[in-house]
Every structure is written in structure tokens, then in C-alpha cells.
Amino acid sequence: MIDTTSTYHVAYAVVGVIYAAYAISLWVRARRLRERLAAARIRPEPRPE
Amino acid sequence: MTTIPVSNGTSNSGSSGRSNGTPAPAAPRAVFDWFSAVAALGVVGIYIRAIYFTPIERLQGAAQKIYYLHVPAALAAYIAISITALMSIVYLWLHDERADRLAEAGAEVGLVFLTVVLTSGPLWGHRIWGAWWAWWDMRLTLTLFLWFIVAAYLIVRGGVEEAAMRGRYSAVLAILAALLIPFIHLSVYLFQARLHPMPVVLKPGEPSLPPEMLTTFLLAFAAFALLCIAFIRARYRVGLLRDLAAELAA
Amino acid sequence: MTGRRTPGVVAAAWLIARKDLAIEFRTRTAFLSALVFAVLALCIFYFTWDQSVVPPADRAPGVLWVVLAFSGLLGLQRSFGVEEHDRGIDALLVSPIGREAIYVGKAIGNLVFLFAIQLVAIPALAIFYNLPFGRPLLAVGGIVLLATIGIVAVGTLFSAMAVNTRLAELLLPMLSLPFFVPILMTAAQATTLVFAGRPPAEAWPSLKILIAFDIVFLVACTLAFPYTLEE
Numbered sequence: 034m035i036d037t038t039s040t041y042h043v044a045y046a047v048v049g050v051i052y053a054a055y056a057i058s059l060w061v062r063a064r065r066l067r068e069r070l071a072a073a074r075i076r077p078e079p080r081p082e
Numbered sequence: 083m084t085t086i087p088v089s090n091g092t093s094n095s096g097s098s099g100r101s102n103g104t105p106a107p108a109a110p111r112a113v114f115d116w117f118s119a120v121a122a123l124g125v126v127g128i129y130i131r132a133i134y135f136t137p138i139e140r141l142q143g144a145a146q147k148i149y150y151l152h153v154p155a156a157l158a159a160y161i162a163i164s165i166t167a168l169m170s171i172v173y174l175w176l177h178d179e180r181a182d183r184l185a186e187a188g189a190e191v192g193l194v195f196l197t198v199v200l201t202s203g204p205l206w207g208h209r210i211w212g213a214w215w216a217w218w219d220m221r222l223t224l225t226l227f228l229w230f231i232v233a234a235y236l237i238v239r240g241g242v243e244e245a246a247m248r249g250r251y252s253a254v255l256a257i258l259a260a261l262l263i264p265f266i267h268l269s270v271y272l273f274q275a276r277l278h279p280m281p282v283v284l285k286p287g288e289p290s291l292p293p294e295m296l297t298t299f300l301l302a303f304a305a306f307a308l309l310c311i312a313f314i315r316a317r318y319r320v321g322l323l324r325d326l327a328a329e330l331a332a
Numbered sequence: 333m334t335g336r337r338t339p340g341v342v343a344a345a346w347l348i349a350r351k352d353l354a355i356e357f358r359t360r361t362a363f364l365s366a367l368v369f370a371v372l373a374l375c376i377f378y379f380t381w382d383q384s385v386v387p388p389a390d391r392a393p394g395v396l397w398v399v400l401a402f403s404g405l406l407g408l409q410r411s412f413g414v415e416e417h418d419r420g421i422d423a424l425l426v427s428p429i430g431r432e433a434i435y436v437g438k439a440i441g442n443l444v445f446l447f448a449i450q451l452v453a454i455p456a457l458a459i460f461y462n463l464p465f466g467r468p469l470l471a472v473g474g475i476v477l478l479a480t481i482g483i484v485a486v487g488t489l490f491s492a493m494a495v496n497t498r499l500a501e502l503l504l505p506m507l508s509l510p511f512f513v514p515i516l517m518t519a520a521q522a523t524t525l526v527f528a529g530r531p532p533a534e535a536w537p538s539l540k541i542l543i544a545f546d547i548v549f550l551v552a553c554t555l556a557f558p559y560t561l562e563e
Contacts, residue, residue: 037145037209044148044205045129048155048198052125052309055194056114059316063113066323070109073330174559231510238507241497247562251493254556255507258486261552265514268541273517 109326110319114312121312124305128298136298148206154302155198156225158310162192163232165314170256173249179325182249185256187317189235191310196229218274220267227266231259245325341436344429348437353444355414362410363448370403370453374460392461393523397516399453400446400476401483405505407445408487411438412495425561435557439488446480463527471526475535478542479519485549486511493560511549518542 132150139146166188173181203222204214217223235255242248291299339347356363377395378388415421424434454472458465487508494503518538525535 037143040205040209041144041147044145044151044202045133047201047205048151049129051194051198051201055313056122056316059113059313059320063316063320063323066320066327067109069327070323070330073327227510227513234506234510237499238493238497238503241499241503243498247496250559251497254489254493254559258489258511258549258552258556261548262511262514265541265545265548266510269514269517269538272537272541273521 107322107326110322113316113319115315117308118312118316121305121308124301124308128302128305131301132298136294137292139295142210145206145209148202150298150302152199152202152206153299154306155195155202156221157303158306159192159195159199159225159228161307161310162188162195162314163228164188166192166232166235166256167260170253173253174257177246177249179245179249182245182253183318183321183325184314185252186236186239186321187314189232189239189252189256190317191313193229193232193236194313195306195310196225196232199225200229220270220274223270224263224267228263231262235259245328339429339433341430341433344433345436345440348424348429348434349440349444352411352414352438352441356410356441356445362407363445366403366406366445366449367452369406370399370449371456373399373402374453374457378460388461389463389527392457392463393520393527395461396454396457396472396523397479397520399457400450400479401509401512401516403449403453404446404480404483404487405508407449408442408484408491408508409494409501409504410445411442411488411491413491413501416495421561431558431561432554434561435488435492435554438492439484442484442488442491443480446484447477450476450480468526468529471532472523475519475522475526475539475542478539478546479515481546482515482542482549483508483512485546485553489553489557489560492557496560496562514541514545518545 128150132147136147136150138144166185169181169185169188172178173185200222203225207216207219207222208214215222235252238255239248239252242251374395377391377398381391412421415424425431454469454476455465457463458469463469487504490504490507490511494500494507497503518541522535522538522542525538526532
């Protein structure tokens, strides 16, 4: 039996990082958008026309 | 189909993109909810089970455990991409912006799972086949082209400002891509059939999978399918937030 | 156009194709640059392989298809780019012409444009790579014909889409190349078989895929085209 433990460790780490990074990116994007949304609501713009 | 279908509602406006008559939806409270928590716990559980409580395969050694991440990720990618294709048809039909957002979410999440397939696959192949990449492996090659198509789809979405036009463009692209996949499949098959016999390693259906391994597999399928749905829900909410912010800014 | 009868789809498509080709014939800039690009690329690719390892005749099919794909993209790029200038597309949209006819007309114009490039590029390949003129080259012409229809079918649609995005010229290759994959794979394979002097029956499976691709995407892109225009 060949020892392939290192390959499997690397693969599990890489895949975990990809999923975690995506989840974080979603969270960051949502937070930034929410801030923008809140800023736009607090400071109502002068009525157009 | 000679004219552009106008959504069958009361007042139609091509520019706003909002489906007619529906009030502006409220901003979602959080992108991740209890469902995401369940999915995250499931994935953590699968990691623990696969690493500590699943026996090591005799021939391939520990590298075989990559299957538990690789194959379910492929399944999740197919789920996500099918949602995109389906929602694209719905969008062209009903002009409902919710379908467009769901299609967008499916594509982005699909790209994440395809990336996982494309990184775990070569890592495994490097040790077991002795080669990072094997062009004669149909599934890996197809996955690569699928990755390029989904990436192009997302780039198109990023390149169109106006919501209604973005929806139409991306829906057309998704539907054409769905027609393209069988052709890529056929041509890759024709290409490899001339050069190589089918790979023996990945012959589907191993009837005598030990029960512990089978259980891990099935649990992994469930966990990553849940993760896929949780990601799509979260990405849909990000899209909703973006649309609301754009509407307020306008 | 007042006082005239609205042209039918075929007549309208022909009008548009003639207009595009007339513009191209008078200026000739796009055609000449695409042509020079194609022949130049053929020559440069000659030096990218070791001649003692791979004989020129063996790599000719691969070179041919890479060059045809990219010079084709140059031609397709111009197709709707020319309408963007002075908003010519708006004039087309208000004219009493079906939107499918615009697509078909543009596609015919592109087809003629690409054929004209190939008419020079393929003999140039035969000369530079010392291939036999005659029957095999004629068979390659047939394969090129089938492949070009597919390339133009998707390329025309994506050209229309690309001009309306922020990315413009960058987008066309990114969108088109994945769709060219089955065309290039099967066409290059059929070309290899022809140059190797194998019986035509061996190339038939590849040609069947090409023909199916042409039919499916001509229909699908004609139906999809109206959605890519502004409402």
C-alpha cells in the first residue's frame, strides 16, 4: 500500500478553504451592501422633479 | 416567436426589471440562517467522519478519501447549474426578477463546487494516476469546460448594467450553454475513443463497497447537497440586497 | 423606405448582408487585417514546433483550426461593432424588418467574410506546410464549410451581445471559444484523417456532430437573437 496521506490532507485542507472563503465572501458582500442600504435610507435624497 | 414577449401583466416596463405589481421585497435580515448552520454542521460532521471514522482503502491508501469530497461536490455543482438553466427558461418566460436572481445564485455556487471538483480531482490523479491532468477522462474534461462556460456567464452578468438586459442576456447564454453541453460531451467522447480505452480506475459502480464507506458516501452527498442549497439561499439574498441598494441609489 | 413594400425575411436578410459587405468592400480594413493576421499566424506557428519531432504536415490541421478560429473572431467582432458606431443598430431596429432577419443577414455577411479569408488562408497553409493540392484540400474545404456555419451561428449572436456590454471586444472570445470547442475538436479530427489519407467513412462521425451542431445552433440562435436587442 502506497502512503498517500499527505495528498489527502492537502486535498481536505484546500477544499475546506474554498468553501470557507466563499462563505466569508458572501458574508462580507452582504455586510457591505447592508451598510450601503442603511446609508441610503437614513439620508433621504431631495425629491426628484 | 417573432416578437419579444412582453410580460403578461398589467403595466409593463422593460427598464425596472421588477415583476409587475409586486411590492418591493423587504431586505433580508441575515444571509446565513438556521439552514446554513445545519449545512455547516453537516459538512463539519462529514469531515470528522471521513477523517477519523472511515477505514482506509487498501489499494489507494488514504487518497481514496478524497472521493468523499470530490464526488459530492460534482453532484452539488450539477444541482446548482440545473437550477440556473431552469430559472433562465422561467425568466425568459415570465420576466420575473426572482428567477433571474436564483439563476445568478445557482451559477456562482455552481462555479464554487466546480472549482472544488477541479482542485480535488488533479490532487487525487497526481498520486493515483501519476498525472495531474488526464484529458482522456471525460468527466474531468467536461467539468473544465463547464467551469469556463459558467465563468463566462458570470462575467457577462458583471458586464451589463441594466437589470432587464442583464437578465435576458444571461438567460439566453444559459440556455445556449445547456444545448452546448451534449455537443462537448460527444466530441470529447469521440476524441478519447480514438486514442484510449475507457479508464479502468473510475469505472462507475463498485458493488462491494464496505458498509462504513458507503455510509460516509451517502452522508457526504446529503451534507454537500445541503451546503449547496444553503449557499444558493445566501447568494440569492446577497443579490436581493444588491438590487435593493441599486434601486435606492437610482 | 416609405411607399415601399416591407421586405420578407429572406429579402430583408439579403439587404442587410449586402449592406455589410458593401461597407466591407469599400473600406476593406477589417478584411485585410483579418487576412494578414491569418497568414501571419500560419507562418509563425510553423516555428513553434521542432520540425525533427513533428513533421509540418502532421501539425497542419491543428494550426489551421487555431488560425481559423481566431481570424474568425476578428471578423465577427466587426459585425455589430460597425452598427454601434453612430447607433446604426437603432436604424435597423426601427426599420420594418423582422429581428430574425437582422440576425440572418448579419450571419450571411459574416459567412461571406470568413469564407473570403479561408479562400486565401487554406491555399497559404498548403504552400507553407507543403501539403498536396487537389482532392484532400477539397475535402478540407468541405469540413471548413460545415465548421464555419457553426462558428458564424454562435459568433453572430455573441457579437450582438458583446457590443452592448461594458467589456465589448474582450467578451466575444470568452463567450465564443467554449462554444467553438465541439466544432474545433471534430473539425480538426476530420481534417487530420483527410490529410492522413484515411477513408472518408472514418471522418463521418465527426461530420455528423458538425452538421448537428450547425442545425441546432442556427435554429437556437435565430430564436434567441431578438432577446439580445434593446426593447
